[in-house]
Amino acid sequence: MGGAWRRHLPAIVSAALAVVVLALPLAVSDRYLLKVFMFVGLNVITVAGLAVLFGLAGQVSLGHAAFVGIGAYACGFLTARAGWPWPAAVVAAVAIAAAGGLALALPTLRLRGHYLGMATLGFSMILGIAFVEAKAITGGNDGLSGIPLPAFGALDLDPATASYLLVWGTAVLVLLLASGIVRGRPGRAMTALHGSEMGAQACGIDPIRVKVTAFTLSAALAGLSGALYALTVGFVSPTSFALETSIILLAMVVLGGTRSLAGPVLAAVLLTLLTYVDAILPGLSKEAVAFLQDWKGDIYGVVIVAVMLFAPAGIAGVARTVRTRLGGSS
Amino acid sequence: MSVLAIRQVTRTFGGLTALDGVSFDVHEGEIFSVIGPNGAGKSTLFNIVSGFDRPTGGSVAYQGRDITGVRPHALVRAGIARTFQNTQLFEELTVLDNVLVGMFPVTRAGMVSAALRLPHALREQRLATEEAQRLLRMVGLEEFASTPAADLPHGLRRLLEIARALATRPRVMLLDEPAAGLDSAETRELASLLYRVRDSGATIVVVEHDMGLVMEVSDSIVVLDRGRKIAEGPPMLIQKDPAVIEAYLGEEASDDD
Numbered sequence: 001m002g003g004a005w006r007r008h009l010p011a012i013v014s015a016a017l018a019v020v021v022l023a024l025p026l027a028v029s030d031r032y033l034l035k036v037f038m039f040v041g042l043n044v045i046t047v048a049g050l051a052v053l054f055g056l057a058g059q060v061s062l063g064h065a066a067f068v069g070i071g072a073y074a075c076g077f078l079t080a081r082a083g084w085p086w087p088a089a090v091v092a093a094v095a096i097a098a099a100g101g102l103a104l105a106l107p108t109l110r111l112r113g114h115y116l117g118m119a120t121l122g123f124s125m126i127l128g129i130a131f132v133e134a135k136a137i138t139g140g141n142d143g144l145s146g147i148p149l150p151a152f153g154a155l156d157l158d159p160a161t162a163s164y165l166l167v168w169g170t171a172v173l174v175l176l177l178a179s180g181i182v183r184g185r186p187g188r189a190m191t192a193l194h195g196s197e198m199g200a201q202a203c204g205i206d207p208i209r210v211k212v213t214a215f216t217l218s219a220a221l222a223g224l225s226g227a228l229y230a231l232t233v234g235f236v237s238p239t240s241f242a243l244e245t246s247i248i249l250l251a252m253v254v255l256g257g258t259r260s261l262a263g264p265v266l267a268a269v270l271l272t273l274l275t276y277v278d279a280i281l282p283g284l285s286k287e288a289v290a291f292l293q294d295w296k297g298d299i300y301g302v303v304i305v306a307v308m309l310f311a312p313a314g315i316a317g318v319a320r321t322v323r324t325r326l327g328g329s330s
Numbered sequence: 331m332s333v334l335a336i337r338q339v340t341r342t343f344g345g346l347t348a349l350d351g352v353s354f355d356v357h358e359g360e361i362f363s364v365i366g367p368n369g370a371g372k373s374t375l376f377n378i379v380s381g382f383d384r385p386t387g388g389s390v391a392y393q394g395r396d397i398t399g400v401r402p403h404a405l406v407r408a409g410i411a412r413t414f415q416n417t418q419l420f421e422e423l424t425v426l427d428n429v430l431v432g433m434f435p436v437t438r439a440g441m442v443s444a445a446l447r448l449p450h451a452l453r454e455q456r457l458a459t460e461e462a463q464r465l466l467r468m469v470g471l472e473e474f475a476s477t478p479a480a481d482l483p484h485g486l487r488r489l490l491e492i493a494r495a496l497a498t499r500p501r502v503m504l505l506d507e508p509a510a511g512l513d514s515a516e517t518r519e520l521a522s523l524l525y526r527v528r529d530s531g532a533t534i535v536v537v538e539h540d541m542g543l544v545m546e547v548s549d550s551i552v553v554l555d556r557g558r559k560i561a562e563g564p565p566m567l568i569q570k571d572p573a574v575i576e577a578y579l580g581e582e583a584s585d586d587d
Binding site for chain 1: 382407
């Protein structure tokens with residue numbers, strides 16, 4: 001009986017958390033706070049994909065913000081300029097981001113070593129310029145505005161709540177699907193590949209195929225996050241998808257840890273809230289808030305270095321160690 | 331019928347010739363050993379047959395089909411599994427999960443069915459777990475099922491690699507020095523395991539230094555020396571072959587210990 005409890009505990013906790021998260025608008029009346037939590041949800045969607053790419057398959061991307069950008073501009077353009085209904089625009093945006101990921105991964109993942117990291121870095125640089133220069137689509141430095149808020153048919157929700165529910169409803173669904181992948185056969189193949197590429201090949205696993213699949217999946221989820229960002233914020237500008245954003249996303253998966261979804265999700269929540277610390281802790285002095293926001297980039301950098309040095313498997317790794325020790329003593 | 335046909339396989343690394351026109355046949359259902367002094371080219375040969383390396387010249391045929399240069403994962407799917415001299419386990423995964431990874435070629439669940447937890451994916455996972463547990467019993471590792479591979483006692487790591495290779499349901503098993511690091515009791519266990527694997531229908535090719543084991547289990551032996559085949563035949567004849575004796579005596583004479 002105790003065993004059954006223990007086995008189902010993660011599922012029960014996850015379900016309870018999902019209910020709490022989706023019911024949050026009932027308890028939070030502050031619009032700004034709700035918007036902050038919505039941003040957390042957007043990052044959770046991207047980080048779920050990076051948790052698969054980095055935490056499972058062991059591949060580093062220094063340019064995932066570019067895929068968020070592709071999704072955001074694609075969805076923004078299709079809804080605001082081409083007049084598409086938002087669900088179709090989201091699907092198209094995800095497909096375009098996934099195609100971009102596939103196009104980048106196919107040539108670079110055939111090479112061994114750290115070429116993917118370099119290629120993603122270069123890719124995000126190129127797209128950073130493209131977002132500014134392709135004015136006909138992106139609106140250049142002025143950004144792309146006039147993206148209509150998604151309509152939910154008969155449901156009459158206030159915009160902040162509707163946006164929050166759209167993002168978190170999607171995030172919960174993404175996490176549910178991603179956990180199936182992580183625990184199932186594809187996730188095991190990725191983990192194996194990360195453990196020993198030769199060993200994985202000896203198990204009939206095609207390293208290139210698995211890495212390309214993981215990369216495409218993570219690009220698709222980044223695109224999804226971007227598409228929802230465009231819909232809920234209503235405005236897209238190129239600064240949101242700079243290298244710094246990619247590094248922040250990487251910091252989240254590094255801190256969150258390997259072979260886990262829960263760890264990176266927790267890290268995404270913590271590190272996103274750090275940016276909006278004024279909304280979470282209203283009592284905090286202006287100086288402290290300003291300090292945290294000014295030094296944000298450095299804090300993320302220190303987090304990455306500290307995790308790499310002291311707990312390379314991140315929060316998830318520490319949790320596993322604790323669990324093993326507790327299990328051993330009881 | 332010959333299940334593996336090695337024909338004039340040559341492999342050079344820069345100026346060094348690791349294999350020089352080696353040819354032999356491995357027949358269905360036999361335990362076949364490749365022996366030879368250090369540097370004879372045994373591991374190079376294994377890497378070529380398993381697709382991890384390409385020959386400079388010559389060809390390898392499996393069940394009559396040319397497989398020269400086919401990538402390793404595709405060969406595993408075709409039925410050629412291998413273990414490594416330096417074990418290539420998934421250290422962070424449990425012993426059971428290591429074997430489950432080996433089930434990859436014989437299971438099918440993809441991204442979509444895993445994400446949606448479709449019934450056939452869940453059923454497949456359950457059956458794969460049962461099969462993995464059966465294989466762990468077969469090699470005697472069932473009590474370590476939930477141990478991370480990194481914590482497995484050294485002598486048992488090769489057994490786990492054998493179980494993982496068996497999980498791919500091979501027609502041919504290439505075992506690279508399976509007895510290295512085993513004591514005499516463990517080596518006896520290994521010999522009986524090899525017979526059980528062979529009896530389950532797989533052809534076994536072994537690279538091995540333990541002559542006692544080789545002479546006991548082998549149906550047929552090929553001897554390599556400095557990249558060339560110097561002898562081939564059943565254990566009785568190999569033991570008496572003057573070229574083989576000289577190759578090994580030469581090695582002993584040049585060895586420091």
